[in-house]
Amino acid sequence: MSTLKAPLTPRDHVLGPLTAPVTMVEYGDYECPHCAAAHPIVNLVLEHFGNNIRFVFRHFPLSQIHPHAEAAAESAEFCGSSGRFWEMHDGIYENQDQLGLPLLLTLVSALGLSEAAVREALVNGTYLPKVKSDFIGGVRSGVNGTPTFFINGRRHDGSFAFSDLVHSVKENMQIRMPV
Amino acid sequence: MASILPAGTTAPDFTLRVTPDQNLSLSELKGKPVILAFYPADWSPVCGDQLALYNEVLPEFRKYNAELMGISVDGVWCHEAYVEARRLHFPLLADFNPKGAVAKSYGAYRESDGVCERALFVLDDKGVIFWSYASPIAVNPGADGILDALEKMKEGDGSHVDTQSSSHAA
Numbered sequence: 561m562s563t564l565k566a567p568l569t570p571r572d573h574v575l576g577p578l579t580a581p582v583t584m585v586e587y588g589d590y591e592c593p594h595c596a597a598a599h600p601i602v603n604l605v606l607e608h609f610g611n612n613i614r615f616v617f618r619h620f621p622l623s624q625i626h627p628h629a630e631a632a633a634e635s636a637e638f639c640g641s642s643g644r645f646w647e648m649h650d651g652i653y654e655n656q657d658q659l660g661l662p663l664l665l666t667l668v669s670a671l672g673l674s675e676a677a678v679r680e681a682l683v684n685g686t687y688l689p690k691v692k693s694d695f696i697g698g699v700r701s702g703v704n705g706t707p708t709f710f711i712n713g714r715r716h717d718g719s720f721a722f723s724d725l726v727h728s729v730k731e732n733m734q735i736r737m738p739v
Numbered sequence: 740m741a742s743i744l745p746a747g748t749t750a751p752d753f754t755l756r757v758t759p760d761q762n763l764s765l766s767e768l769k770g771k772p773v774i775l776a777f778y779p780a781d782w783s784p785v786c787g788d789q790l791a792l793y794n795e796v797l798p799e800f801r802k803y804n805a806e807l808m809g810i811s812v813d814g815v816w817c818h819e820a821y822v823e824a825r826r827l828h829f830p831l832l833a834d835f836n837p838k839g840a841v842a843k844s845y846g847a848y849r850e851s852d853g854v855c856e857r858a859l860f861v862l863d864d865k866g867v868i869f870w871s872y873a874s875p876i877a878v879n880p881g882a883d884g885i886l887d888a889l890e891k892m893k894e895g896d897g898s899h900v901d902t903q904s905s906s907h908a909a
Contacts, residue, residue, distance in 0.1 A: 562883070624794050624826040699796055704881035705788040 562715040566697030568616060571690060573645045575606065576614035582732045584725075585616040585710040587698040590633060590652045591626035591659055592706045598720040599653040605725045613729060617649060618694040620706050628659045630691060635664040637687035638678045644671045743846040743858050743873045750775075750862045751844040755832040756815045763808075763832060765866065772805040772869075772892060773862040774885055777847040777855040779876060781813045781821040781831070789857070789879040794827050796882045803889040808832055811855050812839050849876070861888040 564585060568574070586602065588595040606615055619636075621629035632652050639648035651667040652659065668678045681687060698708070702715055709716040709725065712732045718724035744750070750765060750773075757763040765773065778789060790809055793800075800807055809831040813821070818831040834841045834855065842848035847858035859880060861870040870888035874880035 562881070565883075622791050622795055624828070625791050695795070696799065699792075699799065699882050700886060702881045702883045704792060704879040 562702030564710040564713045564715075565701040566618075566694075572616050572618070573640055573649075574614060574616050575646065577611050578614070580609075580612055580614040582609065582612060582712055582729050583614045583616065584729065585618060587618050587620040587694070587703045587706060587708045587710075589619075589621045589626055589629045589706040590636070591629040591656070592622070593656070594720075595707045596653050596656040598707045599650075601720055601722050601725065604722055605729065608726060609729060612733060618698060619691045620695055620698045620703055620708070621691065622706070628661075628664075630688070631661065631682055632659060632664060633691045633694075634682055634685070634687040635668060635678055637690050638681045639668065639671060639673060641687075642671075642673055644673065647671055743856070743871050744860070744868055746868050746870055748868045750860065750866050750868050751841070752866075753841040753844070755810070755834060755841060757830045757832055758819065759815045763830065768806055769866055770864050772803055772864055772889060773860075773866075774800060774805055774807040774889075775810060775845070775860040775862065776807065777810045777842055777845065777858040777860075779849070779852070779854040779857060780811055781817050789881075790827060791825060792879070792882055794825070794829065796886075797828055799882075799886060800889070803893055805861075805889055810834050810841065812842070812853070847873070859885060861885055861892070863892055 568583070584605070602615070606613055619633040621633050623630045636645055636648045636652065639645055648667055648671065651670070655663055655667070665675045665678065669675050701710070707720060709720065711728045716725070716728045718728060752765045754762050754764040776789070776793065793807060797807065807829040809829065811831065812834050814835045815833045818833055821827070822831055838853070839848040839855065842855040845858065845860065847856045849856050857874040857876050857878070857880065859872045859874070860868055863869045869892050870884070872880060872884050
């Protein structure tokens with residue numbers, strides 16, 4: 561049983577209330593097609609459980625096979641520094657077929673943030689340490705591909721189909737509900 | 740599943756093709772930790788993920804001065820194309836002729852399929868197996884076990900960890 565070795569920190573991007581009985585952590589790569597496929601499903605799962613679930617996204621870019629993944633992660637962190645992480649996150653996954661620097665710049669501008677500032681952050685690698693630290697925390701926790709989910713700290717080894725994720729979350733809520 | 744060589748065993752030496760015109764011997768790597776990753780085949784999806792992952796984790800392995808080698812029964816030309824396509828920054832060795840001989844010497848050959856098992860070995864700087872692990876063939880074992888072993892080895896208590904079976908993984 562692989563368990564999450566990297567505890568939540570204030571640097572994490574978190575959706576949902578602190579009081580939620582279940583925390584789901586996703587390790588994802590913005591250029592990974594499976595992660596893009598999982599993205600709307602994750603949103604449905606979050607909607608389904610409402611205030612009973614908290615969601616954390618961490619970066620796991622496989623940059624050698626996904627050349628834009630790291631820049632995308634850094635751009636999302638850049639937006640996160642202005643409190644706009646989740647909008648950028650959604651924007652990247654929803655437009656993954658166009659992923660590249662032009663898309664990242666367009667999304668940043670659409671959020672009303674500075675294109676010049678994100679370019680500078682990318683050149684300087686300002687947010688690279690955060691992205692790398694997410695990655696290493698994932699590796700040490702047994703992330704072996706993307707997306708990988710941890711539900712209340714335990715790796716979810718099922719698929720990311722809605723029913724599988726819901727089942728795993730329910731098990732952690734210790735509530736018996738009809739599937 | 741084959742019974743892989745356990746921790747504490749001296750790793751059998753070998754010389755294998757690493758490029759069409761170069762050989763590599765395990766004995767050349769004495770003095771630094773070595774990670775041997777036996778895997779079934781180039782191009783197959785799970786191995787792809789596993790090797791792609793190790794490719795990204797290389798800087799961490801190098802913090803321990805460790806050398807990573809992938810080993811499968813694929814030939815050198817196949818390895819060369821695969822390394823280029825996936826931009827792998829570590830060598831793949833061809834256990835090609837006689838087929839699977841090195842894998843067999845590590846107990847990591849799957850006779851029924853004619854391929855290597857998905858097996859990991861971490862060797863210390865003297866060429867002794869410090870940790871070994873056999874994963875179910877369809878399961879990417881990740882890199883956490885390797886890093887844990889390298890870390891324990893560096894702490895230098897000298898005792899060998901253990902040999903783990905797949906029951907530990909899931």
